[in-house]
Amino acid sequence: MKPFAYVRATGLAEAVAAHGGQPGSRYLGGGTNLVDLMKLGVDAPDTLVDLTGLPLDAIEETPAGGLRVGSGVRNSDLALHPLISARYPVLSQALLAGASAQLRNVATTGGNLLQRTRCPYFQDVSKPCNKREPGTGCGALEGGNRDHAVLGHSARCVATHPSDMAVALAALDATVELQGPNGARTVAATAFHRLPGDHPERDTVVEPGEIVTAVTLPPERAGLPSRYRKARDRASYAFALASAAVVLDIAEGRVRHVALAFGGLAHRPWRATTAEERLVGAAPTEGAVREAVEAELARARPLRDNAFKVPLARNLACALLNSLAADHLARGARS
Template sequence: MKPFAYVRAGSVTEALTAHGGRPGSRYLGGGTNLVDLMKLGVERPETLVDLTRLPLDDVEETADGGLRIGSGVRNSDLAAHPLVRTRYPAVTQALLAGASGQLRNIATTGGNLLQRTRCAYFQDPAKPCNKREPGTGCGARDGIHRDHAVLGHSAHCIATHPSDLAVALAALDAHVELQGPGGIRTVPVTGLHRLPDAEPQRDTVVAPGEILTAVLLPPETAGLPSRYRKARDRASYAFALASAAAVLDTDGGRVRHVALAFGGLAHRPWRATTAEELLLGTEPTEDAVRRAVDAELARAEPLRDNAFKVPLARNLARDLLNALAAGPRT
């Protein structure tokens, strides 16, 4: 065990000071990802700054009809919240598809979004991994990569982002609130996570020392029909091989608003902008949906052992969009 300092912050300002933007500092929420990585020797922090006593555990309705979700809200509480269930059902569905009930009871909203990849090469310090140790190579590219990316990957990293919640939030046009020494800024969820490019060690655009303090769900997507679906190797407690979240609203038989995001396919939630552009303003027939989804996934670059993910994601997206186009079950 590597010794580390522990600070239980009493305020956001105290937490920012204790962290100080130092490379050896880490924020601790539920710990369901960070503590595992410490046990594996992947994370070796010098200082842990505990955020669990901060007033970041409320779900509040905003003046414009959206929701502000504190980053410390537990996944189980968020999934069960009546305003989330009724206005943003894809969020509830995504959370209930993730992990086990025990983990949802401790995992936090902010931690869920900032969790790191579950790539076996990243999690094993004995294996090469550019994300864990830049310049050592990507062991997964020529190794075991069945679960890895088919979109947006690079020669340096083919890992996928594991969050179910992030996919639903990307489709719902959510933003995150980041607070640092220089103040507060907001970033769209679609821009929070990075593609690996030549710097796979940088998962997100969060600056050193910044705290993700809240998720902001907008009023524009409140109450719109939304769904989340996930394909995995077993019925529970497994990360997505592929997943999809969709929002679809029609007016006079034509698409007035559409959003589609994929999970399990890339280093970040993948917003399917090509498919959305093809569907907007059209009649959402099965043929129109098929053409739009196919056009989006034409960009996929599967590897030796994960080409199956492309038709899997295609079928998930088609089923979701067709179900939303058909309207609520009676």
């Protein structure tokens, strides 16, 4: 084990100063990903700044009627919070699909957003990986790539982002609050993670030294019908081959608002804007839904081993949209 300095911060300013924006500094929350990477030799920080002592573990209502979730809130507490399950069920469902109960009891909201890919080439220091060591190549391009990206990938990286929670946040139009050396700023959840391009080593738009302090869920999405579904190789403790988060609002037989985000298909949660644009204002028939989802997935570029992900994602998204539309019709019939 490489020696490292450890700082248990008692305030945000102290944490930012201790980190210093240095390449070898890391913030520590639950540690469910970072500590694993340290054990594997993938990450070897010079300094760990422990954030668990900071007051970042509250879930509060905003004046506008949304919810503000501190970055230190544990995934289990967030998933089971009554206001989350009542107002934003897609988020609760995504969290409960994300990991074992033991991990959810430790993992934090901020850490979940910032977790690194589970690509085996990234996690094995004997293999080439541009994300881990820029310029060494991407082993997955010609290697085993069944679990890898079909959307938004580049010649430098075909890894996928593993978070279920982040997919739900993208569909909910959440925002992420950051605090760093240059002050505070807010980033849309849909813009928080990056596509790989020429710099796959950069997972997010977080600048050196910045801390994720909170996630805000907008009041406009509170109470809207929403759902999350995940396809994986086994029913527990597995990352998504493909997943989908849907928020759907129907009025007078037409789609008033729809959000569709995919997980397991790209370097970041993939917001399906083409499908959304086709559905808004349309009657949510099965034919219209399928046509919209297929238009979105037409841009997919499967690799040698993962073409199955395209129909898998299509079927997941169509099933979710159709079930929410059917629920709306059933409620209307009962009223």
